Amino acid sequence: MALYNLGAEQSILGAILIEPELVSVGNQFNLSVYDFFHPQHQIIYKHMQKLYERNEKIDPVTLSSELTNHDELDKVGGVAYLTSLVTVVPSVSNISYYIRIVKDFSMKRSGHEMLATTSKNIKSMDQKSLITFSEDFKSMIMDNSNSEDLVVNASKVSISVQRGGILTGFAGLDALLGDGLNFGTLTVLTGSPGAGKSTFLNQIIANAISNGFNSFLYSGELTYEMCMDWFTRTVANPQHLLNYTSNMGKYAKVSDEGLEMITQWVDDKLFFYSKEAKADEANISHAIEYLATKKNVKLFVLDNLMTLDCSGNDKYEKQIIAVKSLKRLAKKYKIVIVLVAHSNKNSMMNKEPHVFEISGASEIPNLADYVLKASREGREPETELFVLKNRITGSIRYKTMLTFDTARKRFFTKTGNELKKDFGYMPSYEQESFD
Ligand SMILES: Nc1ncnc2c1ncn2[C@@H]1O[C@H](COP(=O)(O)OP(=O)(O)OP(=O)(O)O)[C@@H](O)[C@H]1O
Structure with missing residues (x-):
C-alpha cells in the first residue's frame, strides 16, 4: 500500500x-x-x-x-x-x-x-522500553497533528458536566475547598512523619467510594494487607467491629462477615498499585491512564513522592518531571490526584506552616492546586489540618482540628457526624436494621 x-x-x-x-x-x-x-x-x-x-x-x-x-x-x-x-x-x-x-x-x-x-x-524489549516506545509513538502523532488540534474552542467547553469534586467527608474543609477536591486538580499533602496523612487519605478514599467514585492507592510504605486492614477498620460499622483489650491497650478487629462484605463492596472500585511493578513515573502514569479510561477511577492517592522512582538527572529534576506528569494527567482526565510529600526538616522548627516547607523541589507547591498540611504537634489524639494553598476558591489559612478514634481508625470533628457515618458497604436490607 x-x-x-x-x-x-x-x-x-x-x-x-x-x-x-x-x-x-x-x-x-x-x-x-x-x-x-x-x-x-x-x-x-x-x-x-x-x-x-x-x-x-x-x-x-x-x-x-x-x-x-x-x-x-x-x-x-x-x-x-x-x-x-x-x-x-x-x-x-x-x-x-x-x-x-x-x-x-x-x-x-x-x-x-x-x-x-x-x-x-521487540523480542529483546522489556516493559519499560515498550512503554517508552508507545509514548514516543504518541508524541510523534501529536507533533504531526494540525495546528487546530492543539487548541480548543472555548465555547465547546461545558462546565456544567463535572462541577465540584471528591468530598473529603469533613464538611467545613469541603466547603472551603469548593465542594471537595475539585476534578482536574493535583493536591499535595505534606506534614511530618506520623502526623496522620495516610490515615486521613484512607478515610477520603472510603468516602469517595461511598459516594460512587472509584479510587486508587499507591502506597510506598504499606503492604496490601495493611492497606486493607486500615481501610476495612475505617469503613466497618459497629456490628462488624470486635473490640479487644491487650496490654498495649484497646484495639478493634473487623469480623469475618464484615471483611467479606467490605471486600465485595470494593470489588472493581478500589485498586492498589502492584507491588511487583517499579514505581516510576512512566509506570504510574500508565496505571493512572488505564484506570481513568477503563475503570472509571476518579481519585488517585500516591503515598508518597519520596518512594517514587522517577527519571531525570538529579533528585529535584526527577520530582518535577513526576509532578508535572501528574498535573497533566489530572487535567486531561478530570481526575483528582493527591500526592503525599514530607515536610522538610527546617519547617518542623518553624511555627507558621507555609507551602515551601514541602521537602523537595520548590516548584512542587507552584504546580499543586491545593496544598494541605497535617500536623500532630498539638494535644493527642488530635491532628491539625491546614489549607496552605487553594487555587480553586482562593481561601487559605484554614485550620481544622481532627480527632483520631483509634478503634474506628477514623478522624472526626467536633460538629461532624464522622464517627456515626455508614459508608454503605452493607447490602440495603441489612442497612435498614442498622442503628
Ligand atoms: N491524631 C492521631 N492521634 C493518634 N494516632 C494517630 C493520629 N493520626 C494518626 N495516628 C496513627 O499514627 C500512625 C501513623 O499515622 P499515618 O501513617 O497516617 O501518618 P503519616 O503522616 O502518613 O506518616 P508517614 O509520613 O510516616 O507515612 C497510624 O497508625 C495512625 O493510625
Whole structure:
C-alpha cells in the first residue's frame, strides 16, 4: 500500500506557483520539506520557501532560475515539470485540504518506520522500553497533528458536566475547598512523619467510594494487607467491629462477615498499585491512564513522592518531571490526584506552616492546586489540618482540628457526624436494621 498521494503533493506545489502567498498556509500547518514523499517535490518546496523568505516572486520562471543556480533543475524534471504542476491543481482554495492529506501520509510513514524498527527488536524489549516506545509513538502523532488540534474552542467547553469534586467527608474543609477536591486538580499533602496523612487519605478514599467514585492507592510504605486492614477498620460499622483489650491497650478487629462484605463492596472500585511493578513515573502514569479510561477511577492517592522512582538527572529534576506528569494527567482526565510529600526538616522548627516547607523541589507547591498540611504537634489524639494553598476558591489559612478514634481508625470533628457515618458497604436490607 502506497503511503503517499502524488496528486495532493503536486496540487500544493501547483497552488503555490499560482498564488505564492499560499506558502504561509503551509507554514501555518507546519508543512515541512520531509512531509513530501517524492524527492523532487522536497527539492521544489525547499526552494519555494527560500524564495518566500527572501521576499522574491514565486512562479515557474523564478523557481527554475533558483533551481538552476543550485544545479537542481534536472533533478526535479526540468521546466516542463514545473509548468505541468500549475495545470494539475483542481482548486487553489483547497490547498489546506491537500496539506492535510500530505501531512497525514507523512505521519503514517513515520509511524510505519517506528513500528517496523520496534517489531524487529521487540523480542529483546522489556516493559519499560515498550512503554517508552508507545509514548514516543504518541508524541510523534501529536507533533504531526494540525495546528487546530492543539487548541480548543472555548465555547465547546461545558462546565456544567463535572462541577465540584471528591468530598473529603469533613464538611467545613469541603466547603472551603469548593465542594471537595475539585476534578482536574493535583493536591499535595505534606506534614511530618506520623502526623496522620495516610490515615486521613484512607478515610477520603472510603468516602469517595461511598459516594460512587472509584479510587486508587499507591502506597510506598504499606503492604496490601495493611492497606486493607486500615481501610476495612475505617469503613466497618459497629456490628462488624470486635473490640479487644491487650496490654498495649484497646484495639478493634473487623469480623469475618464484615471483611467479606467490605471486600465485595470494593470489588472493581478500589485498586492498589502492584507491588511487583517499579514505581516510576512512566509506570504510574500508565496505571493512572488505564484506570481513568477503563475503570472509571476518579481519585488517585500516591503515598508518597519520596518512594517514587522517577527519571531525570538529579533528585529535584526527577520530582518535577513526576509532578508535572501528574498535573497533566489530572487535567486531561478530570481526575483528582493527591500526592503525599514530607515536610522538610527546617519547617518542623518553624511555627507558621507555609507551602515551601514541602521537602523537595520548590516548584512542587507552584504546580499543586491545593496544598494541605497535617500536623500532630498539638494535644493527642488530635491532628491539625491546614489549607496552605487553594487555587480553586482562593481561601487559605484554614485550620481544622481532627480527632483520631483509634478503634474506628477514623478522624472526626467536633460538629461532624464522622464517627456515626455508614459508608454503605452493607447490602440495603441489612442497612435498614442498622442503628
Ligand atoms: N491524631 C492521631 N492521634 C493518634 N494516632 C494517630 C493520629 N493520626 C494518626 N495516628 C496513627 O499514627 C500512625 C501513623 O499515622 P499515618 O501513617 O497516617 O501518618 P503519616 O503522616 O502518613 O506518616 P508517614 O509520613 O510516616 O507515612 C497510624 O497508625 C495512625 O493510625
